[in-house]
Each structure stands twice: as structure tokens, then as C-alpha cells.
Amino acid sequence: MNLPLLIASGIRxxxxxxxxxxxxxxxxxxxxxxxxxxxxxxxxxFSAAVVxxxxxxxxxxIFSAILTGIIFALLHVFFVIKLKAxxxxxxxxxxxxxxxLSGYFLQIIFGVKGIFSSPRIPRxxxxxxxxxxxxxxxxxxxxxxxxxxxxxxxxKTRYGLRMRACGENLExxxxxxxxxxxxxxxxxxxxxxxxxLAGSYLVFxxxxxxxxxxxxxxxxxxxxxxxxxANPLLTSVACLIxxxxxxxxxxxxxxxxxxxQIIQMLPYLAVVIALALKNLRSxxx
Amino acid sequence: xxxxxxxxxxxxxLGGILISIFAIFLAFLVGAMIMxxxxxxxxxxYYSLFVGAFGGWINFxxxxxxxxxxxxxxxxxxxxxxxxxxxxxVEGSLYLGAFASAWVGFTxxxxxxxxxxxxxxxxxxxxxxxxGYIPAILKVKLKVDEIVSTIMLNYVxxxxxxxxxxYPFQVPGVANSMSERISKNAELPRLMRGSQxxxxxxxxxxxxxxxxxxxxxxxxxxxxxxxGKNMYFAxxxxxxxxxxxxxxxxxxxxxxxxxxxxxxxxVYYRFYDFFSPGYGSDGIPIAILSNxxxxxxxFVAILFGALRSGGxxxxxxxxxxIDLSNVLEAVxxxxxxxxxxxxxxxxxxxxxx
Numbered sequence: 001m002n003l004p005l006l007i008a009s010g011i012r013x014x015x016x017x018x019x020x021x022x023x024x025x026x027x028x029x030x031x032x033x034x035x036x037x038x039x040x041x042x043x044x045x046f047s048a049a050v051v052x053x054x055x056x057x058x059x060x061x062i063f064s065a066i067l068t069g070i071i072f073a074l075l076h077v078f079f080v081i082k083l084k085a086x087x088x089x090x091x092x093x094x095x096x097x098x099x100x101l102s103g104y105f106l107q108i109i110f111g112v113k114g115i116f117s118s119p120r121i122p123r124x125x126x127x128x129x130x131x132x133x134x135x136x137x138x139x140x141x142x143x144x145x146x147x148x149x150x151x152x153x154x155x156k157t158r159y160g161l162r163m164r165a166c167g168e169n170l171e172x173x174x175x176x177x178x179x180x181x182x183x184x185x186x187x188x189x190x191x192x193x194x195x196x197l198a199g200s201y202l203v204f205x206x207x208x209x210x211x212x213x214x215x216x217x218x219x220x221x222x223x224x225x226x227x228x229x230a231n232p233l234l235t236s237v238a239c240l241i242x243x244x245x246x247x248x249x250x251x252x253x254x255x256x257x258x259x260x261q262i263i264q265m266l267p268y269l270a271v272v273i274a275l276a277l278k279n280l281r282s283x284x285x
Numbered sequence: 286x287x288x289x290x291x292x293x294x295x296x297x298x299l300g301g302i303l304i305s306i307f308a309i310f311l312a313f314l315v316g317a318m319i320m321x322x323x324x325x326x327x328x329x330x331y332y333s334l335f336v337g338a339f340g341g342w343i344n345f346x347x348x349x350x351x352x353x354x355x356x357x358x359x360x361x362x363x364x365x366x367x368x369x370x371x372x373x374x375v376e377g378s379l380y381l382g383a384f385a386s387a388w389v390g391f392t393x394x395x396x397x398x399x400x401x402x403x404x405x406x407x408x409x410x411x412x413x414x415x416x417g418y419i420p421a422i423l424k425v426k427l428k429v430d431e432i433v434s435t436i437m438l439n440y441v442x443x444x445x446x447x448x449x450x451x452y453p454f455q456v457p458g459v460a461n462s463m464s465e466r467i468s469k470n471a472e473l474p475r476l477m478r479g480s481q482x483x484x485x486x487x488x489x490x491x492x493x494x495x496x497x498x499x500x501x502x503x504x505x506x507x508x509x510x511x512x513g514k515n516m517y518f519a520x521x522x523x524x525x526x527x528x529x530x531x532x533x534x535x536x537x538x539x540x541x542x543x544x545x546x547x548x549x550x551x552v553y554y555r556f557y558d559f560f561s562p563g564y565g566s567d568g569i570p571i572a573i574l575s576n577x578x579x580x581x582x583x584f585v586a587i588l589f590g591a592l593r594s595g596g597x598x599x600x601x602x603x604x605x606x607i608d609l610s611n612v613l614e615a616v617x618x619x620x621x622x623x624x625x626x627x628x629x630x631x632x633x634x635x636x637x638x
Contacts, residue, residue: 035436083623088371088432092569093618100611101319107606108323219436226433261448268440272423275434279427 014243023191038218039098044199066196073192337598352590358568374435376565377442382542390467413542
């Protein structure tokens with residue numbers, strides 16, 4: 001078995017999941033579970049594909065993906081905060097909206113159904129061309145930088161402290177004079193930016209856009225956040241487990257005894273079991 | 286700005302319906318704006334959508350055909366939402382129920398129709414019900430949030446059935462992952478030449494009526510409604526809340542399982558992995574739009590069915606992508622849920638006073 005290749009592919013598969021999951025960490029910490037990550041990622045990916053293809057400029061593509069991520073993240077949280085919409089239902093609606101809008105405009109703009117692939121979509125190039133590092137572009141490094149940054153923001157800054165206070169007890173935070181809406185909105189802006197990067201990563205590595213390009217990665221990111229109790233470091237470990245499970249399954253099928261469906265199933269099962277065990281322990285106390 | 290209007294609507298008892306209609310109207314408006322933005326005529330689009338959905342008996346039958354699974358996933362979701370349980374797991378029950386029914390259909394090939402069909406349907410309900418029991422017991426005993434557990438368990442169910450048709454029940458020499466074909470005896474009869482509409486429509490209709498009666502006439506119907514309105518109050522007034530949670534999750538799962546079975550016996554005749562285009566998750570907006578009312582589920586499901594069957598006609602006639610139907614559905618959900626919680630909040634304030 002080719003170990004470096006396995007590690008490289010595991011890390012690459014983890015990258016978009018990790019980026020979106022860090023967005024999810026901010027939302028979870030402020031007390032707003034975000035199951036719309038998948039939709040945000042898909043819409044950003046679409047915007048990255050259109051702008052990247054038209055301008056042949058990867059920076060503009062990423063920029064438009066981030067902007068798209070922010071716009072729809074704000075739409076999501078606006079419905080939740082201002083219009084008192086149900087968080088979960090709006091999240092589900094956002095995922096549906098993303099599939100609909102990207103499919104609709106894919107056909108309107110490119111005249112193709114479901115999938116658009118072109119070598120004229122620009123491609124991210126590796127930052128350092130040594131060993132397995134040559135498999136990694138800038139977003140791979142950035143994703144891990146964001147894990148650190150998230151941890152620092154959440155646990156070492158006043159902004160993070162107040163954000164977590166909102167998540168802990170919104171009314172208490174409000175009565176202490178914390179501008180709760182500011183923290184809730186900004187957590188979604190951050191989430192939009194990170195999902196934008198995640199979407200760009202997919203498009204600018206695969207040089208493709210399809211209606212199912214995200215293929216559940218947003219939900220895996222969401223599961224990772226829950227599994228890691230919204231702690232950035234634990235969440236990143238969960239993302240790695242998901243990423244490597246998939247990399248094992250894709251690249252080394254013949255080496256793995258277990259059927260791929262069972263391997264893919266385990267992380268989801270693990271989230272349920274972890275939650276049950278956590279509550280079992282606290283019940284016992 | 287709506288705040289002052291909503292209590293008045295509630296007294297009229299037409300509020301839910303009016304707001305739902307308003308949300309649908311707004312969604313069509315947003316859809317029209319998107320179409321104008323992309324340079325196509327919304328009038329032409331909506332006209333062909335309407336004709337495609339309701340113009341002529343065949344088209345209408347196709348709309349009902351598209352609505353059938355949605356009626357039941359809507360009902361399944363509504364049963365749990367009504368009791369205040371947020372079951373997102375209908376999709377998981379649907380997959381397991383579908384496989385269970387297919388298994389009966391291709392294993393007991395000698396049984397006559399009047400035995401194998403009920404056997405297959407009941408078995409799928411049992412499997413779906415058991416699947417619904419798991420998150421229910423986790424919620425009641427260990428306080429595991431059912432939203433999270435059901436979302437996760439959906440993936441487990443979908444992947445597990447995919448495993449089943451790829452390994453133990455794999456059909457040799459077939460490229461796609463599918464089970465063997467069910468026997469002719471297990472197929473649900475079609476109702477009309479030229480349309481896929483089948484007996485499952487009437488089964489769905491019957492269940493909607495049954496739950497209309499259960500909700501309005503039985504102890505469970507009353508207690509689950511109280512639970513959904515306020516669980517603390519329900520507990521204080523002596524209702525066994527845990528029992529209601531478990532019962533409604535099991536019922537929801539059982540109906541989810543049945544939807545899967547009806548799609549297999551009535552449409553696909555085999556189990557394919559990943560066969561459902563999200564029937565289970567479609568149940569969520571349907572339940573919300575219908576205010577968790579069974580009869581409401583019927584009408585909303587027909588609306589969504591019309592968007593789908595009419596959408597393909599629209600694409601054919603005007604070249605406007607059918608994905609517009611998804612956009613319309615999503616926008617409807619956005620607007621309706623925005624209103625739902627406003628009502629919820631209002632009543633919560635009332636309790637405190």
C-alpha cells in the first residue's frame with residue numbers, strides 16, 4: 001500500500017470538509033446549528049465555476065464564491081433572527097434552494113443539464129513541489145491555518161468569549177449587554193466565507209461543476225462539528241477521520257476487507273453513539 | 286409587521302391556510318423574478334406548468350402519481366411534528382421499508398397477490414417503525430436530540446441498504462446496484478392506461494383519512510396535540526409524554542417504511558440503491574405548509590406533485606429548466622417557516638401570562 005499517496009489523498013479529501021466544518025463550528029458556538037453548510041458550499045461552488053470560467057481568473061472565482069457564501073449565509077440567518085423562522089427548516093430549505101438555483105442557472109448560462117466540465121475552468125496549482133507536498137495547493141494549507149485561527153478566536157479573544165456566551169445562554173448574554181445579534185450575524189458571515197472557500201476548492205481542483213459536486217460533504221462537515229462538540233481541534237480530527245475513511249475507500253478498495261458502504265456508514269453511526277454515551281455519562285452523575 | 290395580524294387569523298381558524306397560500310403566491314412571484322432576470326417569460330412558464338400538471342386526465346393522473354409518495358411522507362412527518370417531535374428520519378425508514386418490501390416481493394414468489402402485497406406492506410411498516418423507535422428511545426432515555434440522531438441515521442439506513450444490494454443481495458451480471466425483480470403478484474395494479482398512477486394513491490388517501498380521524502377523535506390525537514403545543518403542560522396534566530413521543534416516532538417511521546414499499550411495489554419493482562429523490566425530506570415542507578393537518582398534507586402534496594409533473598412539461602415546451610420547481614419549493618418553505626414560528630412565539634408569550 002502506498003502510504004504517502006494515501007495520506008495525500010486523505011488530506012485533500014478532508015480540505016473542503018474542514019473548511020465548511022470550521023464555519024459550522026462558529027455557528028454551533030454561537031448557538032445556531034447550521035445544517036445549510038451543504039447548500040452554501042454548493043452555491044459558492046457554482047459561483048466559483050461561472051466566474052472562474054468566464055474570467056479565467058482563480059482569485060476572482062474564489063472572491064465571488066466567498067461573496068455568494070456570505071449573501072446566502074446572511075439570508076439564512078436573517079430569516080432565523082429577524083423573521084423567527086425555524087433554524088433547521090430554513091437550513092433544509094437552503095440546501096434545496098441551492099440544488100434548484102445552481103441547476104437552473106447551469107442550464108440557463110451553460111446550456112447543460114446537471115454537469116459542466118471544462119479544461120477552461122482554472123485549476124489551483126501546488127504551492128510547494130516537494131514529495132507529497134506537491135499534491136497540496138494553497139487552500140489545503142489555509143484550511144489548517146483556519147483551524148488554528150478558529151481556536152484562537154474562540155478561546156483567546158474577547159470576540160470569541162462573547163460569541164460562546166451567546167451560545168451558552170442567549171438571554172444571559174443579552175442581559176449582560178452583549179450585542180447578541182452582532183455575534184450571530186458575524187458567525188454566519190464567517191461561515192459563508194469558509195463555505196465559499198470550500199466550494200472554490202472543489203471547483204478549482206476538479207475543474208468541474210455538477211449539481212452534486214458537494215456530494216454530502218456539507219453534511220459530513222455538520223456531523224464533524226457535532227462529533228467534535230464544536231471544538232475546532234476535535235472537529236478537525238473528526239474531519240480527518242471522515243476524509244481518511246473516504247480516501248481508504250476510493251484509493252485502496254482492494255486492501256480493505258470491509259465493504260465501502262459500511263466504512264462510510266461508521267462516522268454517522270459514531271455521531272449518534274457519541275451523543276448517546278455523552279448523555280449516558282451525564283445522566284449517571 | 287405580521288405580528289398583529291396573526292392572532293386574528295388564528296381566531297378565524299383560516300390563518301394557517303391563508304398564510305400558506307400567501308407564501309405560495311410569494312414564491313411564484315420570486316420565481317417570476319428569477320425568470321425575468323434570466324430572460325425568459327414567467328407567464329409562458331407558469332402557463333405550461335399548469336397545463337402540464339392539470340390539462341387533461343393523463344396529466345392530472347401523473348400529478349396525482351407524483352403526489353402519492355409526498356402525501357405519505359408529509360403525513361409521516363406531520364404525525365411527529367404534531368407531537369412536538371422533530372423527526373427528520375422519514376427518508377431512512379423509507380429506504381429500509383423499501384428494501385424490506387422488495388425482499389418479500391422477490392423471496393416469496395409463489396404467494397398470490399392478496400397475500401404477498403399485504404405481507405410486504407406490513408413488513409415494511411414494521412421495519413420502518415422499528416427504525417423510528419431507535420431515535421425515539423434515545424430521545425426519551427438519553428435525551429439525544431432527535432434532529433441530529435435522525436439526520437445521522439438517515440445516512441446509516443441509506444448506506445446500509447446500498448450495502449445490501451451490493452453484497453448479500455447483489456444480482457450477478459447486472460451493472461447497476463439493484464435487487465432482484467419482485468414477482469408479478471406483488472405488483473400494485475395501475476389505475477389508468479398511459480399513467481403510472483397505481484393503487485398506492487388510494488392507500489395514501491385512506492391513511493390520510495384514518496389519521497384525520499385519529500387526530501380529531503382519539504385520545505392519542507388529543508394528547509399528541511397537547512404535547513406538541515407544550516410538553517411541560519402536557520406532563521403536568523398527567524399525559525405520558527414519553528409514550529406519545531415513542532408512539533408518534535414509531536408511527537412516523539412505519540408510514541415512512543410504507544412509502545418506500547409503495548414506491549417499490551407500485552413503480553420500481555426492484556430495490557435500487559439511492560432510488561429516492563428525497564421523498565422523505567420533501568415531507569418536511571409538506572408537513573409545515575399543511576400545519577401538520579392530514580387533509581392539508583393531501584393538498585400540499587398535490588401542489589408539489591403538480592410542480593414536478595408540470596415542471597417536466599414546462600421544460601419540454603419552453604426550455605425553462607425543471608430545477609425551477611425546486612427553487613419554488615425552497616422559497617415556499619422559507620416564507621412559510623418564517624410565519625410558523627411567529628405564531629409559536631406568540632402563544633409562548635401567552636403561556637407566561
